[in-house]
Amino acid sequence: MIYLDHAATSPLRPEAHAAMEPFLGETFGNPSGLYAAGREAQSAVDRARSTAAQCLRARPSEIIFTSGGTESINAAMVGIAYAMRRADCGNHVITTAIEHHAGIHAAQCLEELGFEVTYLPCDRSGHVRATDLAAALRPETVLASVMLANNEVGSLQPIADMASAIHDWAKRHGGHRVMLHTDAVQAPGWLEIDVNALGVDALSLSSHKFGGPKGSGVLFLRRATPFRPLLHGGGQEMQKRAGTENVAGIVGTATALAIASSGISERSARVGALRERLREGIVAGVPDVLVNGCQVNCLPNNLNISFRGIESEALVAALDAHGIAVSSGSACSNSTWEPSHVLMAMGVPIRQAVGSVRFSLGEGTTAADVDGVLAVLPREVARLREATTAIAQHLAEPA
Numbered sequence: 001m002i003y004l005d006h007a008a009t010s011p012l013r014p015e016a017h018a019a020m021e022p023f024l025g026e027t028f029g030n031p032s033g034l035y036a037a038g039r040e041a042q043s044a045v046d047r048a049r050s051t052a053a054q055c056l057r058a059r060p061s062e063i064i065f066t067s068g069g070t071e072s073i074n075a076a077m078v079g080i081a082y083a084m085r086r087a088d089c090g091n092h093v094i095t096t097a098i099e100h101h102a103g104i105h106a107a108q109c110l111e112e113l114g115f116e117v118t119y120l121p122c123d124r125s126g127h128v129r130a131t132d133l134a135a136a137l138r139p140e141t142v143l144a145s146v147m148l149a150n151n152e153v154g155s156l157q158p159i160a161d162m163a164s165a166i167h168d169w170a171k172r173h174g175g176h177r178v179m180l181h182t183d184a185v186q187a188p189g190w191l192e193i194d195v196n197a198l199g200v201d202a203l204s205l206s207s208h209k210f211g212g213p214k215g216s217g218v219l220f221l222r223r224a225t226p227f228r229p230l231l232h233g234g235g236q237e238m239q240k241r242a243g244t245e246n247v248a249g250i251v252g253t254a255t256a257l258a259i260a261s262s263g264i265s266e267r268s269a270r271v272g273a274l275r276e277r278l279r280e281g282i283v284a285g286v287p288d289v290l291v292n293g294c295q296v297n298c299l300p301n302n303l304n305i306s307f308r309g310i311e312s313e314a315l316v317a318a319l320d321a322h323g324i325a326v327s328s329g330s331a332c333s334n335s336t337w338e339p340s341h342v343l344m345a346m347g348v349p350i351r352q353a354v355g356s357v358r359f360s361l362g363e364g365t366t367a368a369d370v371d372g373v374l375a376v377l378p379r380e381v382a383r384l385r386e387a388t389t390a391i392a393q394h395l396a397e398p399a
């Protein structure tokens, strides 16, 4: 298989697998247990928390382990906004039109709970402006949630500038507090993540995107950030996320994050060069293609391309038949076709969005993988275009 869908999920790192193994077997104690087996599990969780904190330049007490990116994002957005409103700080939330559905749907949930939500636009390259965020701030604003790196087109958002804009605005408004959360799910391994340099109050990660296990995630929650937990029950995760800890998942997460957090510039340079090889090869070998989104200020592993005249799902299926895994930019379910909300927000014409495919490279991607795709893609695109034209001609003929 040539796997170019790392933005969807990545293979488990062998080191994470090895670190998890004891906790899936003989070391099965509940961390809340007061006996030796419990203490052993608890100390593994504690070590993992310290490792994750170091990777993000946070304090261990600011790290909450969750079931993944979706939970972290929901907990941050709903938990912070709700706590802020309870403290009479206001009921306005700012987010963007290009968030992952976890963020968009959490924002819609907040609307149902009576919050007012502003969705910031982006430009043609998929970037949201810090000045737009500054202009959207109001005395009732309690939370801004903006993703660090977009999962469809790879655009990076100016989170540190947004934090400064919020800080400046707050100074001019008598110290009014506005919390800043970022969905950093696509960033580990490609960008340094320093919660202080970013200036965020909360940050969400999903373990399987950086070589950790599925169903595990991290929420960074800065000390003293107002927060109402999403899950209620026992007092785990410093009373912020109830439920018996997924010890193996937590250990695997911390192991994978530590590896992803080192060698970032070499990894990015190597994979970025492969991405360029793929982009140049496609642009040279396939007529009528358009690159969606940014070429600069973006993740090094992401390439989103529209193939005019074909539907992306047909191309994904055709490549799958050759053992190549890529992702379609549009979703077709129950015979309704749904264009990507990100490409729509970028102003990509529907005809172009229909044929968009995301290639997301990973640490293990090789030049041979890229060349393998380039050897097949032009032929498959031509074949699908011919089929589409033939169908259109057939339908145009009188019955």
Ligand SMILES: Cc1ncc(COP(=O)(O)O)c(C=O)c1O
Pocket: 007, 008, 068, 069, 070, 071, 073, 100, 102, 147, 149, 150, 151, 183, 185, 186, 206, 207, 208
């Ligand atoms: C940017 C972004 N945020 C959030 C998520 C949700 O992560 P998970 O499905 O692991 O909960 C994803 C997953 O694709 C993502 O790409």
